[in-house]
Amino acid sequence: MGKSLWIDLTRRKAIVKPTGDELIGKFLGGIGFCIKILYDMTCPETDPLGPDNVIIFASGPVSGTLWPASGRLQVAAKSPLTGLIGYSNSGGRFGPFIKYSGFDFIVLKGRSARPVYIVVYDGKAEIYEATDLWGLDTWSVEDEIKSKHGDVEVACIGPAGENLVRYSCIMTSKFRAAARTGLGSVLGSKKVKAVAVGGSRGVEVANPERFFELVDKAEQLIKESPFTKTYSRYGTPLLVEPMSHIGRLPTRNHQTGVFPLAEKIGCEALERFKVASRSCFSCSFHCKQVLRLDGVTGDHPEYETLCSLGSRVYVGDLESIIRWNWLCDKLGLDTISTGASIAWAMECYEKGIITEEDTGGLKLKWGDKNVVDELIRMIAYRRGFGDLLSLGVKRASKIIGRGSSTYAMEVKGLEIPAQDGRAQKSMGLAHATASRGADHLTHCTFLDEIGFEDAVRERFGEEYLPEMADRFSPKFKGLMARENEDMTIAASCMVMCVTGGWLFPPLFWWRELAEVYSSVTGIEMDVKKLKLAADRIAVMRRAYLIKHGVSRADDRLPERFLREPAPEGACKGQVVELNEMLDEYYMQRGWDVKTGLIPRRKLEMVGLSYVAEDLERIGKLPR
Amino acid sequence: MRYIQVEPSICVQCLRCCLSCSYKMEGFFSPAHSRVQVMNSKKGFGIPLLCIQCPKPPCVEVCPTGALELTEGVVRLDESKCKFCKLCVDACPIGCIRILDGRVIKCELCLDVDIPPCVKHCPTGALKIAELSHDERNAMLFSLSKMISE
Numbered sequence: 001m002g003k004s005l006w007i008d009l010t011r012r013k014a015i016v017k018p019t020g021d022e023l024i025g026k027f028l029g030g031i032g033f034c035i036k037i038l039y040d041m042t043c044p045e046t047d048p049l050g051p052d053n054v055i056i057f058a059s060g061p062v063s064g065t066l067w068p069a070s071g072r073l074q075v076a077a078k079s080p081l082t083g084l085i086g087y088s089n090s091g092g093r094f095g096p097f098i099k100y101s102g103f104d105f106i107v108l109k110g111r112s113a114r115p116v117y118i119v120v121y122d123g124k125a126e127i128y129e130a131t132d133l134w135g136l137d138t139w140s141v142e143d144e145i146k147s148k149h150g151d152v153e154v155a156c157i158g159p160a161g162e163n164l165v166r167y168s169c170i171m172t173s174k175f176r177a178a179a180r181t182g183l184g185s186v187l188g189s190k191k192v193k194a195v196a197v198g199g200s201r202g203v204e205v206a207n208p209e210r211f212f213e214l215v216d217k218a219e220q221l222i223k224e225s226p227f228t229k230t231y232s233r234y235g236t237p238l239l240v241e242p243m244s245h246i247g248r249l250p251t252r253n254h255q256t257g258v259f260p261l262a263e264k265i266g267c268e269a270l271e272r273f274k275v276a277s278r279s280c281f282s283c284s285f286h287c288k289q290v291l292r293l294d295g296v297t298g299d300h301p302e303y304e305t306l307c308s309l310g311s312r313v314y315v316g317d318l319e320s321i322i323r324w325n326w327l328c329d330k331l332g333l334d335t336i337s338t339g340a341s342i343a344w345a346m347e348c349y350e351k352g353i354i355t356e357e358d359t360g361g362l363k364l365k366w367g368d369k370n371v372v373d374e375l376i377r378m379i380a381y382r383r384g385f386g387d388l389l390s391l392g393v394k395r396a397s398k399i400i401g402r403g404s405s406t407y408a409m410e411v412k413g414l415e416i417p418a419q420d421g422r423a424q425k426s427m428g429l430a431h432a433t434a435s436r437g438a439d440h441l442t443h444c445t446f447l448d449e450i451g452f453e454d455a456v457r458e459r460f461g462e463e464y465l466p467e468m469a470d471r472f473s474p475k476f477k478g479l480m481a482r483e484n485e486d487m488t489i490a491a492s493c494m495v496m497c498v499t500g501g502w503l504f505p506p507l508f509w510w511r512e513l514a515e516v517y518s519s520v521t522g523i524e525m526d527v528k529k530l531k532l533a534a535d536r537i538a539v540m541r542r543a544y545l546i547k548h549g550v551s552r553a554d555d556r557l558p559e560r561f562l563r564e565p566a567p568e569g570a571c572k573g574q575v576v577e578l579n580e581m582l583d584e585y586y587m588q589r590g591w592d593v594k595t596g597l598i599p600r601r602k603l604e605m606v607g608l609s610y611v612a613e614d615l616e617r618i619g620k621l622p623r
Numbered sequence: 624m625r626y627i628q629v630e631p632s633i634c635v636q637c638l639r640c641c642l643s644c645s646y647k648m649e650g651f652f653s654p655a656h657s658r659v660q661v662m663n664s665k666k667g668f669g670i671p672l673l674c675i676q677c678p679k680p681p682c683v684e685v686c687p688t689g690a691l692e693l694t695e696g697v698v699r700l701d702e703s704k705c706k707f708c709k710l711c712v713d714a715c716p717i718g719c720i721r722i723l724d725g726r727v728i729k730c731e732l733c734l735d736v737d738i739p740p741c742v743k744h745c746p747t748g749a750l751k752i753a754e755l756s757h758d759e760r761n762a763m764l765f766s767l768s769k770m771i772s773e
Contacts, residue, residue, distance in 0.1 A: 100653060151655070200653050201653065203651055204652075276635075277747075278635055278667065278668075279637035279746075280637070281637065282642060285746075286635035286747070290667030297667045
């Protein structure tokens with residue numbers, strides 16, 4: 001039986017509890033645990049930056065094993081950026097090392113009076129003073145803690161998290177981020193600079209023969225996949241040029257999806273800095289490229305960062321982007337929201353909405369490297385105009401007014417990542433409906449990106465072709481979004497990387513996941529039961545949002561995507577047919593099409609009657 | 624004689640060698656229990672470290688009880704003779720003899736299987752099986768010691 005660690009920072013007390021059969025049976029692990037705990041322990045009145053918020057670091061049943069790409073960490077808390085459910089997932093090694101430390105997950109609640117860090121090692125937790133670490137960047141914190149405590153993995157915040165920047169992140173293994181929804185500021189509000197985990201508790205598997213057979217098959221499939229070679233060589237930066245080619249690389253705050261300088265910041269351009277490849281824990285893909293610049297050796301900027309600090313702010317200088325990526329990592333900033341906030345301000349400046357009076361004299365011209373560089377630091381330390389940007393574009397545009405919200409590229413308060421629904425319709429739907437706000441990784445609707453027809457045929461059926469694999473067609477995108485969202489949830493329960501062969505490249509699917517789960521846990525799981533668990537978790541996540549007032553009206557997109565036809569590129573003239581896709585998505589989910597609320601029978605079907613009672617009490621069941 | 628050859632420049636530090644090693648030797652996954660350890664080099668790649676079976680093993684030379692012996696090209700540990708003096712731990716130039724849970728642990732090449740699990744599950748070929756002469760093993764020792772001291 002697994003154990004979980006609950007730390008009350010106010011009382012400086014740690015309690016060890018059994019993880020429990022109910023939690024394991026109904027919510028599997030990882031994201032499932034996180035959502036259940038957040039639903040039970042936080043409510044609309046919970047201040048995300050107050051002591052009542054909880055933050056969870058979770059592993060899953062497959063964490064710590066030899067399954068390829070099973071080394072993810074799942075973090076969650078109520079989000080200070082969106083005021084809704086916040087969740088983020090990170091690579092590196094921290095997730096499995098929670099297991100080796102003796103626990104399935106760690107929950108922090110309350111608030112410490114002074115800065116502290118926590119070390120969890122071989123079943124024990126110690127809280128240490130962190131006054132000396134407060135103010136340090138994330139790389140220095142990791143070095144300091146490792147030099148004192150040896151063989152541990154560190155998750156920590158930088159100055160941005162301490163300063164409660166609404167989109168500050170949690171960094172692990174120096175370069176991997178639980179980036180989105182501002183979870184760094186939750187740690188900052190609790191005065192926790194870092195959590196370190198380590199130890200030598202072994203992870204067993206119930207049926208080793210079956211497990212190793214599955215691993216061998218998976219390794220073979222990975223080796224043979226036509227995507228592995230390029231993905232291993234380049235990682236996500238390989239997307240930059242093709243995405244610009246199809247008009248999906250957000251440029252100048254989403255004014256267009258074509259970036260004329262894409263080649264300068266693409267994967268081939270990155271090669272000249274490359275010194276090695278790196279992998280997250282237990283991953284055969286090793287999609288991280290190690291670069292050397294200015295005497296620093298560190299990981300490459302991901303596709304998302306090449307967009308947010310590149311095309312989105314119209315910078316085509318790769319060296320600058322590499323430096324800013326590391327700067328954001330060290331300061332503890334989500335590069336997506338950072339770049340998106342700067343891009344919003346630049347467009348407002350272009351349109352004359354924001355002037356030098358607002359910025360303290362800064363001229364926010366597209367592509368001005370000095371401005372971007374200065375703003376990143378100003379945001380992290382909340383200096384001058386940076387203080388406004390540190391709130392995220394939704395809050396900032398409300399404060400500025402003057403029609404600036406038209407250019408706020410966000411949904412539910414989370415800045416839109418590096419896709420454009422006009423160039424890939426399913427991404428429009430994903431951005432609109434994701435629980436954490438605009439997101440590509442809640443639904444992972446990758447099948448129409450380059451048109452995975454074979455995967456569509458195999459996973460859904462011939463009758464969904466050609467539309468489902470066609471990125472311009474809104475048809476069947478609700479079905480794909482629902483199915484891929486469920487798979488993403490299931491993989492994030494384990495906790496596996498969604499791009500470890502599940503959602504990309506399309507190698508494994510439900511049957512394999514059920515088999516891996518069964519072989520590791522000894523709990524026989526079939527596809528039907530696994531899908532039901534994923535559905536239950538999706539329903540509970542939605543119920544959390546509904547309790548916070550979310551309905552269909554909030555599953556929206558900025559007007560730009562609905563009314564401004566894509567100006568150029570392969571997607572020229574396209575807009576997002578959101579309503580049509582939303583109808584199909586709700587229908588697929590079994591939610592009320594008119595309101596986006598969840599009917600009682602659906603809640604009962606997934607075994608969440610008590611959630612139905614909660615929603616009934618506040619009048620949030622559809623009539 | 625079949626040895627394990629280490630090629631650090633292509634090691635991606637996934638720890639799949641450590642995981643599979645710990646499972647074979649202990650019956651559970653725990654990188655701490657692995658006979659191969661992976662170090663991060665300043666150059667960005669990993670350095671997989673495992674006993675390279677030195678032709679003139681310093682660990683055998685310092686062992687006062689004869690628990691460590693070089694037989695048929697492999698440095699073998701007889702746990703029943705080990706008195707935990709840890710002299711071997713200090714003697715190994717690349718730190719490949721370790722004490723864990725009150726035991727001395729080291730790689731003995733998994734000669735009971737065709738392909739050692741660390742080699743089998745390595746995704747890049749940073750660990751591979753090879754026939755290695757005395758000189759080649761000495762050269763590997765030299766280059767690994769140099770790398771870890773950099």
